[in-house]
Amino acid sequence: MARKLIFFLPIAVFVIIGGYFFWGLDPERNPSDIPSVMIDKDVPVFDLPRLNGSGVVGFDNEDLKQGTVTLVNAFASWCLPCLAEHPILTELAKRNGIRLYGINYKDKPDDAAAWLREHGNPYARIGADSSGRVSIDWGVYGVPETYIVDGEGRIRYRHIGPIDTAAVEEIILPLINELNK
Protein backbone atom coordinates (compact mmCIF):
# COMPACT_ATOMS: atom_id res chain seq x y z
CA MET A 1 0.00 0.00 0.00
CA ALA A 2 2.72 2.46 1.03
CA ARG A 3 4.49 1.63 -2.19
CA LYS A 4 1.51 2.65 -4.27
CA LEU A 5 1.14 5.95 -2.39
CA ILE A 6 4.44 7.09 -3.85
CA PHE A 7 2.77 7.34 -7.26
CA PHE A 8 0.63 10.17 -5.89
CA LEU A 9 3.72 12.12 -4.89
CA PRO A 10 4.15 13.85 -8.30
CA ILE A 11 0.49 14.88 -8.19
CA ALA A 12 0.93 16.32 -4.72
CA VAL A 13 4.05 18.22 -5.80
CA PHE A 14 2.20 19.54 -8.85
CA VAL A 15 -0.74 20.71 -6.76
CA ILE A 16 1.54 22.56 -4.32
CA ILE A 17 3.59 24.27 -7.02
CA GLY A 18 0.47 24.97 -9.08
CA GLY A 19 -1.15 26.52 -6.02
CA TYR A 20 1.72 28.98 -5.68
CA PHE A 21 1.57 29.82 -9.39
CA PHE A 22 -2.17 30.37 -9.12
CA TRP A 23 -1.62 32.71 -6.21
CA GLY A 24 1.08 34.54 -8.16
CA LEU A 25 -1.17 35.01 -11.17
CA ASP A 26 -4.07 36.41 -9.15
CA PRO A 27 -4.89 39.73 -10.86
CA GLU A 28 -6.08 41.12 -7.51
CA ARG A 29 -2.64 40.66 -6.04
CA ASN A 30 -0.38 43.69 -6.20
CA PRO A 31 3.23 42.49 -6.00
CA SER A 32 4.38 45.96 -4.91
CA ASP A 33 2.20 45.78 -1.80
CA ILE A 34 4.68 45.31 0.99
CA PRO A 35 3.06 44.19 4.22
CA SER A 36 3.60 46.81 6.89
CA VAL A 37 5.45 45.78 10.03
CA MET A 38 3.95 48.79 11.77
CA ILE A 39 0.49 47.25 12.04
CA ASP A 40 -0.72 47.15 15.66
CA LYS A 41 2.30 49.14 16.76
CA ASP A 42 2.38 52.63 18.21
CA VAL A 43 2.91 55.41 15.71
CA PRO A 44 6.54 56.51 15.70
CA VAL A 45 7.57 59.41 17.88
CA PHE A 46 7.54 62.53 15.75
CA ASP A 47 6.66 66.19 15.75
CA LEU A 48 5.79 67.68 12.38
CA PRO A 49 5.65 71.46 11.98
CA ARG A 50 2.71 73.17 10.31
CA LEU A 51 2.64 73.55 6.57
CA ASN A 52 3.01 77.25 5.86
CA GLY A 53 0.05 78.66 3.98
CA SER A 54 -2.24 75.72 4.71
CA GLY A 55 -4.12 77.48 7.48
CA VAL A 56 -4.01 74.42 9.77
CA VAL A 57 -1.51 73.42 12.45
CA GLY A 58 0.95 70.55 12.47
CA PHE A 59 0.77 67.50 14.75
CA ASP A 60 2.85 65.03 16.73
CA ASN A 61 2.42 61.45 17.94
CA GLU A 62 0.67 62.58 21.14
CA ASP A 63 -2.10 64.17 19.05
CA LEU A 64 -2.95 60.71 17.73
CA LYS A 65 -3.55 59.28 21.22
CA GLN A 66 -6.56 61.39 22.14
CA GLY A 67 -9.17 58.66 21.84
CA THR A 68 -10.29 59.46 18.31
CA VAL A 69 -9.66 57.32 15.26
CA THR A 70 -7.57 59.24 12.76
CA LEU A 71 -6.93 58.71 9.08
CA VAL A 72 -3.36 59.80 8.36
CA ASN A 73 -2.63 60.39 4.71
CA ALA A 74 0.80 61.00 3.21
CA PHE A 75 0.48 63.23 0.17
CA ALA A 76 2.39 65.66 -2.02
CA SER A 77 1.45 68.25 -4.60
CA TRP A 78 3.77 66.62 -7.14
CA CYS A 79 2.03 63.27 -6.75
CA LEU A 80 -0.63 62.59 -9.34
CA PRO A 81 -2.32 59.60 -7.66
CA CYS A 82 -2.76 61.88 -4.63
CA LEU A 83 -4.91 64.11 -6.78
CA ALA A 84 -6.91 61.08 -7.89
CA GLU A 85 -7.78 60.09 -4.31
CA HIS A 86 -8.29 63.68 -3.15
CA PRO A 87 -12.07 63.83 -3.77
CA ILE A 88 -12.54 60.51 -1.96
CA LEU A 89 -10.58 61.73 1.06
CA THR A 90 -12.54 64.98 1.00
CA GLU A 91 -15.80 63.09 1.06
CA LEU A 92 -14.62 60.83 3.88
CA ALA A 93 -13.72 63.86 5.96
CA LYS A 94 -16.82 65.89 5.15
CA ARG A 95 -19.64 63.39 4.83
CA ASN A 96 -18.44 60.67 7.19
CA GLY A 97 -16.93 63.13 9.67
CA ILE A 98 -13.69 61.17 9.89
CA ARG A 99 -10.72 62.97 11.37
CA LEU A 100 -8.19 63.30 8.58
CA TYR A 101 -4.58 64.38 9.15
CA GLY A 102 -2.09 64.92 6.35
CA ILE A 103 1.64 64.35 6.13
CA ASN A 104 2.95 66.56 3.37
CA TYR A 105 5.75 64.38 1.97
CA LYS A 106 8.88 66.06 0.54
CA ASP A 107 7.06 69.01 -0.89
CA LYS A 108 7.73 72.70 -1.35
CA PRO A 109 5.44 74.55 1.10
CA ASP A 110 4.35 77.04 -1.58
CA ASP A 111 3.47 74.26 -4.02
CA ALA A 112 1.58 72.32 -1.36
CA ALA A 113 -0.36 75.40 -0.21
CA ALA A 114 -1.29 76.29 -3.79
CA TRP A 115 -2.36 72.69 -4.43
CA LEU A 116 -4.62 72.77 -1.36
CA ARG A 117 -6.11 76.13 -2.39
CA GLU A 118 -6.89 74.80 -5.83
CA HIS A 119 -8.34 71.43 -4.84
CA GLY A 120 -9.59 72.19 -1.33
CA ASN A 121 -8.17 71.19 2.04
CA PRO A 122 -9.89 68.23 3.69
CA TYR A 123 -7.16 67.88 6.35
CA ALA A 124 -7.85 68.97 9.92
CA ARG A 125 -4.09 69.16 10.49
CA ILE A 126 -1.11 68.97 8.18
CA GLY A 127 2.47 68.24 9.16
CA ALA A 128 5.21 69.26 6.75
CA ASP A 129 7.73 66.45 6.31
CA SER A 130 10.14 68.22 4.00
CA SER A 131 13.02 65.76 4.51
CA GLY A 132 10.78 62.69 4.37
CA ARG A 133 12.44 61.38 7.52
CA VAL A 134 9.27 61.13 9.60
CA SER A 135 7.59 59.28 6.75
CA ILE A 136 10.44 56.75 6.76
CA ASP A 137 9.72 56.19 10.46
CA TRP A 138 6.14 55.41 9.51
CA GLY A 139 7.37 52.96 6.89
CA VAL A 140 6.19 55.09 3.97
CA TYR A 141 7.93 54.21 0.72
CA GLY A 142 5.87 56.23 -1.71
CA VAL A 143 2.93 58.58 -1.78
CA PRO A 144 0.05 58.32 -1.39
CA GLU A 145 -0.14 56.06 1.62
CA THR A 146 -2.93 56.11 4.16
CA TYR A 147 -2.92 54.83 7.72
CA ILE A 148 -5.77 54.19 10.11
CA VAL A 149 -4.65 55.07 13.64
CA ASP A 150 -6.87 54.06 16.56
CA GLY A 151 -7.65 56.24 19.58
CA GLU A 152 -4.63 54.93 21.49
CA GLY A 153 -2.24 55.92 18.73
CA ARG A 154 -1.70 52.45 17.28
CA ILE A 155 -1.48 51.89 13.55
CA ARG A 156 -4.23 49.47 12.56
CA TYR A 157 -4.17 49.52 8.79
CA ARG A 158 -2.08 50.81 5.93
CA HIS A 159 -3.24 51.43 2.39
CA ILE A 160 -0.65 51.76 -0.35
CA GLY A 161 -1.43 53.87 -3.37
CA PRO A 162 -4.52 55.94 -4.03
CA ILE A 163 -7.66 55.08 -2.10
CA ASP A 164 -10.61 54.08 -4.25
CA THR A 165 -14.28 53.74 -3.34
CA ALA A 166 -13.94 49.96 -3.07
CA ALA A 167 -11.22 50.30 -0.44
CA VAL A 168 -13.32 52.87 1.42
CA GLU A 169 -16.42 50.71 1.52
CA GLU A 170 -14.81 47.32 2.03
CA ILE A 171 -11.95 48.11 4.39
CA ILE A 172 -11.63 51.66 5.66
CA LEU A 173 -15.18 52.48 6.78
CA PRO A 174 -15.86 49.05 8.35
CA LEU A 175 -12.59 49.21 10.28
CA ILE A 176 -13.18 52.77 11.48
CA ASN A 177 -16.71 51.87 12.57
CA GLU A 178 -15.39 48.89 14.46
CA LEU A 179 -12.66 50.94 16.16
CA ASN A 180 -15.20 53.61 17.13
CA LYS A 181 -17.39 51.14 18.97
Next chain:
Amino acid sequence: MFLCLIIFAFPTLAVEPDEVLSDPLLEARARELSKEIRCLVCQNESIDSSNAQLAKDLRLLVRERLVGGDSDQQVLDYLVARYGDFVLLRPPVKPATYILWFGPAVVFVLGALAVASYFVRLKRRADNDVQTPLSAQEKLRLGQILADTPQEETAVDAPQTATRTAPSGRLDS
Protein backbone atom coordinates in the same frame (compact mmCIF):
# COMPACT_ATOMS: atom_id res chain seq x y z
CA MET B 1 36.59 64.51 -28.09
CA PHE B 2 34.11 61.69 -28.59
CA LEU B 3 36.97 59.22 -28.33
CA CYS B 4 37.98 60.80 -25.06
CA LEU B 5 34.46 60.30 -23.77
CA ILE B 6 34.55 56.65 -24.70
CA ILE B 7 38.00 56.05 -23.27
CA PHE B 8 37.33 57.82 -20.01
CA ALA B 9 33.77 56.64 -19.69
CA PHE B 10 32.91 55.14 -16.31
CA PRO B 11 29.72 53.49 -15.09
CA THR B 12 27.25 56.00 -13.73
CA LEU B 13 26.79 55.69 -10.01
CA ALA B 14 23.57 56.25 -8.16
CA VAL B 15 25.50 57.58 -5.19
CA GLU B 16 25.76 61.33 -5.71
CA PRO B 17 28.86 63.31 -4.72
CA ASP B 18 27.05 65.30 -2.04
CA GLU B 19 26.16 62.07 -0.24
CA VAL B 20 29.71 60.76 0.04
CA LEU B 21 31.17 60.87 3.53
CA SER B 22 34.56 62.50 4.08
CA ASP B 23 35.74 59.51 6.15
CA PRO B 24 36.69 56.87 3.54
CA LEU B 25 36.33 54.02 6.03
CA LEU B 26 32.78 54.97 6.97
CA GLU B 27 31.96 55.60 3.33
CA ALA B 28 33.20 52.12 2.41
CA ARG B 29 31.01 50.64 5.16
CA ALA B 30 28.05 52.67 3.93
CA ARG B 31 28.58 51.41 0.39
CA GLU B 32 28.78 47.77 1.50
CA LEU B 33 25.71 48.19 3.69
CA SER B 34 23.75 49.93 0.93
CA LYS B 35 24.21 46.90 -1.31
CA GLU B 36 22.33 44.82 1.27
CA ILE B 37 19.34 47.15 1.45
CA ARG B 38 16.47 46.92 -0.97
CA CYS B 39 15.09 50.02 -2.61
CA LEU B 40 11.40 49.74 -1.78
CA VAL B 41 10.37 51.68 -4.87
CA CYS B 42 12.23 49.64 -7.50
CA GLN B 43 12.21 46.52 -5.31
CA ASN B 44 14.84 44.50 -7.15
CA GLU B 45 17.57 47.08 -6.84
CA SER B 46 19.70 47.89 -3.85
CA ILE B 47 19.64 51.46 -2.61
CA ASP B 48 23.28 51.60 -3.69
CA SER B 49 22.32 51.29 -7.35
CA SER B 50 18.89 52.88 -7.39
CA ASN B 51 18.22 56.43 -8.51
CA ALA B 52 14.87 56.67 -6.75
CA GLN B 53 14.38 59.54 -4.34
CA LEU B 54 13.61 57.19 -1.47
CA ALA B 55 16.84 55.29 -2.16
CA LYS B 56 18.76 58.55 -1.86
CA ASP B 57 16.99 59.35 1.41
CA LEU B 58 17.80 55.90 2.74
CA ARG B 59 21.44 56.22 1.66
CA LEU B 60 21.67 59.47 3.57
CA LEU B 61 19.97 57.85 6.55
CA VAL B 62 22.43 54.95 6.52
CA ARG B 63 25.36 57.37 6.46
CA GLU B 64 23.86 59.52 9.18
CA ARG B 65 23.47 56.54 11.47
CA LEU B 66 26.99 55.28 10.74
CA VAL B 67 28.41 58.69 11.55
CA GLY B 68 26.29 58.62 14.72
CA GLY B 69 28.17 55.48 15.77
CA ASP B 70 25.72 52.73 14.81
CA SER B 71 27.08 49.30 14.00
CA ASP B 72 26.16 47.78 10.63
CA GLN B 73 23.65 45.53 12.35
CA GLN B 74 22.05 48.45 14.19
CA VAL B 75 21.51 50.26 10.91
CA LEU B 76 19.86 47.20 9.39
CA ASP B 77 17.72 46.67 12.51
CA TYR B 78 16.59 50.29 12.32
CA LEU B 79 15.36 49.80 8.75
CA VAL B 80 13.83 46.38 9.42
CA ALA B 81 11.82 47.90 12.28
CA ARG B 82 10.20 50.24 9.75
CA TYR B 83 10.02 48.27 6.54
CA GLY B 84 10.24 44.65 7.67
CA ASP B 85 12.57 41.94 6.40
CA PHE B 86 11.58 42.93 2.89
CA VAL B 87 14.07 45.78 3.06
CA LEU B 88 16.91 43.25 3.26
CA LEU B 89 18.01 41.85 -0.09
CA ARG B 90 19.34 38.76 1.71
CA PRO B 91 16.50 37.29 3.77
CA PRO B 92 17.49 36.44 7.36
CA VAL B 93 17.59 32.80 8.50
CA LYS B 94 14.67 32.31 10.90
CA PRO B 95 11.81 29.80 11.22
CA ALA B 96 9.65 31.62 8.68
CA THR B 97 12.41 31.42 6.06
CA TYR B 98 13.67 27.90 6.77
CA ILE B 99 11.87 26.58 3.68
CA LEU B 100 13.51 29.25 1.58
CA TRP B 101 17.00 28.56 2.89
CA PHE B 102 16.92 24.80 3.39
CA GLY B 103 14.19 23.73 0.95
CA PRO B 104 16.58 23.33 -2.03
CA ALA B 105 19.04 21.28 0.07
CA VAL B 106 16.21 19.05 1.33
CA VAL B 107 14.96 18.50 -2.23
CA PHE B 108 18.52 17.72 -3.33
CA VAL B 109 19.03 15.19 -0.55
CA LEU B 110 15.67 13.53 -1.27
CA GLY B 111 16.56 13.34 -4.96
CA ALA B 112 20.00 11.92 -4.17
CA LEU B 113 18.41 9.30 -1.91
CA ALA B 114 15.95 8.33 -4.65
CA VAL B 115 18.75 7.97 -7.21
CA ALA B 116 20.91 6.02 -4.74
CA SER B 117 18.10 3.64 -3.85
CA TYR B 118 17.45 3.06 -7.56
CA PHE B 119 21.04 2.04 -8.15
CA VAL B 120 21.17 -0.08 -5.00
CA ARG B 121 18.10 -1.97 -6.16
CA LEU B 122 19.54 -2.36 -9.66
CA LYS B 123 22.75 -3.78 -8.21
CA ARG B 124 20.90 -6.16 -5.90
CA ARG B 125 18.85 -7.49 -8.80
CA ALA B 126 22.00 -8.04 -10.85
CA ASP B 127 23.65 -9.85 -7.93
CA ASN B 128 20.63 -12.09 -7.51
CA ASP B 129 20.71 -13.04 -11.19
CA VAL B 130 24.32 -14.15 -11.02
CA GLN B 131 23.88 -16.18 -7.89
CA THR B 132 20.95 -18.28 -9.09
CA PRO B 133 22.58 -21.55 -10.15
CA LEU B 134 21.15 -23.67 -12.94
CA SER B 135 18.99 -26.56 -11.87
CA ALA B 136 20.01 -30.09 -12.79
CA GLN B 137 17.37 -30.17 -15.50
CA GLU B 138 18.58 -26.89 -16.99
CA LYS B 139 22.18 -28.16 -16.99
CA LEU B 140 21.12 -31.28 -18.83
CA ARG B 141 19.23 -29.29 -21.44
CA LEU B 142 22.15 -26.90 -21.86
CA GLY B 143 24.48 -29.87 -22.42
CA GLN B 144 22.17 -31.21 -25.12
CA ILE B 145 22.02 -27.86 -26.90
CA LEU B 146 25.79 -27.49 -26.83
CA ALA B 147 26.30 -31.01 -28.09
CA ASP B 148 23.87 -30.47 -31.04
CA THR B 149 25.51 -27.31 -32.19
CA PRO B 150 27.84 -27.57 -35.21
CA GLN B 151 31.40 -26.37 -34.68
CA GLU B 152 31.03 -23.19 -36.80
CA GLU B 153 28.14 -21.90 -34.76
CA THR B 154 30.17 -21.54 -31.63
CA ALA B 155 32.14 -18.80 -33.33
CA VAL B 156 30.83 -15.68 -31.70
CA ASP B 157 30.91 -13.49 -34.78
CA ALA B 158 29.09 -15.97 -37.03
CA PRO B 159 25.97 -14.32 -38.53
CA GLN B 160 22.91 -16.13 -37.23
CA THR B 161 20.97 -16.09 -40.48
CA ALA B 162 23.86 -17.66 -42.32
CA THR B 163 24.23 -20.48 -39.84
CA ARG B 164 20.52 -21.25 -39.88
CA THR B 165 20.15 -21.46 -43.65
CA ALA B 166 23.39 -23.29 -44.18
CA PRO B 167 24.47 -25.27 -41.14
CA SER B 168 27.43 -26.78 -42.90
CA GLY B 169 29.22 -23.59 -43.75
CA ARG B 170 29.11 -19.92 -44.65
CA LEU B 171 27.32 -18.93 -47.85
CA ASP B 172 29.75 -16.28 -48.95
CA SER B 173 33.00 -18.03 -48.10
